[in-house]
Amino acid sequence: MTVTLSDVAREAGVSLATASRAINGSASRTVGTELRERVLATAVRLRYTPDANAQAMARGRTTSLGLLVHDIADPYFSTIAAGVAEAADAHGLQMTLASSQHDSGREVDLVHLLRRQRARAIIVAGGRSNDVEINDQLRLALADYRATGGSAALIGQPILGVNTIVVNNAQGATSLARAVHDRGYRRFAILGGPEQHFSARERREAFIFALGERGTEVADDAVVFSPFTHAGGEDGMRTLMSRGQLPEMIFAVADVMALGAMAVMREAGIRVPHDVAIAGFGDIPTLRDVTPALTTVRVPLHQLGLMATQLALAEPSEEPEIRAVVTEVVVRDTTPHLR
Amino acid sequence: MTVTLSDVAREAGVSLATASRAINGSASRTVGTELRERVLATAVRLRYTPDANAQAMARGRTTSLGLLVHDIADPYFSTIAAGVAEAADAHGLQMTLASSQHDSGREVDLVHLLRRQRARAIIVAGGRSNDVEINDQLRLALADYRATGGSAALIGQPILGVNTIVVNNAQGATSLARAVHDRGYRRFAILGGPEQHFSARERREAFIFALGERGTEVADDAVVFSPFTHAGGEDGMRTLMSRGQLPEMIFAVADVMALGAMAVMREAGIRVPHDVAIAGFGDIPTLRDVTPALTTVRVPLHQLGLMATQLALAEPSEEPEIRAVVTEVVVRDTTPHLR
């Protein structure tokens, strides 16, 4: 059914070895011009394609790059994925994309899966959660993977012993807090994401701390926890509304959450920013289509994908490499000067 | 470096065959409880993982599903991808995602690549273009792939001889034209996407034809062609504006194009829908965050992914199976009653 290299060799009247060298090259040996052309011609005639699996076995390495995301339909991750795809392509690698659907248990399974595939490198994108057991499992899975020659990179918190791109969440949230404080905001609510999610927590705490430095407190019950998704933003906003008192400004720890909140407010007739101001985090491409334009903290998502790929493909070293990525406040229309 | 099945077998004191059967199961043979447990235990102890490539070779089939999209960062495709990922997962398959960046030449290369990988199935998502040469190449690539046991499915036009999910673009555009005509619109402009892109053309022509049935003509110079992207929508809109005369309504053949156009208008101080109405096509999830809410034609994107996967995994048959997907007009705020 399938045409193999042996078929080509026989048909071209050369040995298997020669056919292999002619078609897929060889470091040391080279093939005479005449023979090579004959082989190449018959390969085309027979519509031969090398079997990547067989090559992987023989060569001991594959040409695929695994990417793990929380949710591929989330613009945050699809933008990162686009960056990874671009970089992978530049390295001649195929991207195998897996989505954990925000389930960190699945994430562990998927790392195992990628290890089975003998992926050349694995990139795990998305912040970690404060779950010691899961983190240990993931750390172990990655260690196993690396022990067998794979290399991995993380986008998130540097807690798993592998190369990591660290987004400076605290810095971004701090700058944001100061920017809105400068604009006169004093009464806040926070759509805080999952309570145990590190990125969410970093953003939350830095925001609150920076306000505290200015003498502004955020009450505990002004922070609501809900999933790191659009629906999570909706739910959080409803909770906030049910509590009755609207703040001057809402900080959502993820853009998609801010968008969810805005959708709920729109439906409820609450005007942004007239009735309440809001800001997000991430600067996903979607924002260019949102009105009023959402104030946020820019994370260079596409570049994150490029960097992570680079880091994942870097020479393995003893010490995991940590690379910090700076964030930048982008003040837009949802947080006008208050007074 | 890597632990192999032989290592496990030796360490457990059983034969290779027994180890294989214990770990990866077997249709006919079964392994004694005691031995199986011993094997499994040593496998865990040695941190053994089967090599998927070797299994692929030995079994003659892989467990990966290739998905080809025009652009993974486009919500249209990332939503489809989410559907495919979900369905693939349900079948125990891994998704290999490749993006052609709207370059149909690359698309052909990527099919070849996926064939090399011996992917179990290939899904090509996205409308075809009127390029006989490229289409022939793609048809040939898919035929080669299928000839060697692979199965493929397309989302787009049924012109390549493989199972295809056909989105009923004409029906959607027709319904949309009637709906807006009913609302009083008579003077139109069309952001028509790439001139040779079939889906764009189907939507364009059906829209114009349906209006014609109502006695309303769309002038040739009211149709502008530009890429099927956000930037394409921006460019097209600028072209339209430079021509001086704004229509009553703009039909963009893709949601992202409509969003691009709206962004340009917003910047230019043109109010939607007060100054001009607009509608898109696709109903991407992003729309829930856009104001004013965009009128569009709903394409069940996520479901498209599920269906395509199902179709790609279906028993191969002589005649390619064609499955039609209906679309549905969703009138929102960008096309209010005109008079």
Place this chain on the structure above:
DNA sequence: TTGTAGGCGTTATCAC
């Protein structure tokens, strides 16, 4: 139930 051995398609190490 368990073991032996051949084969999957390719690369790489040898000789020639």
Place this chain on the structure above:
DNA sequence: GTGATAACGCCTACAA
């Protein structure tokens, strides 16, 4: 420069 041939890691008749 070219050709045998042994891996690569696993599965699966076939034999015991």
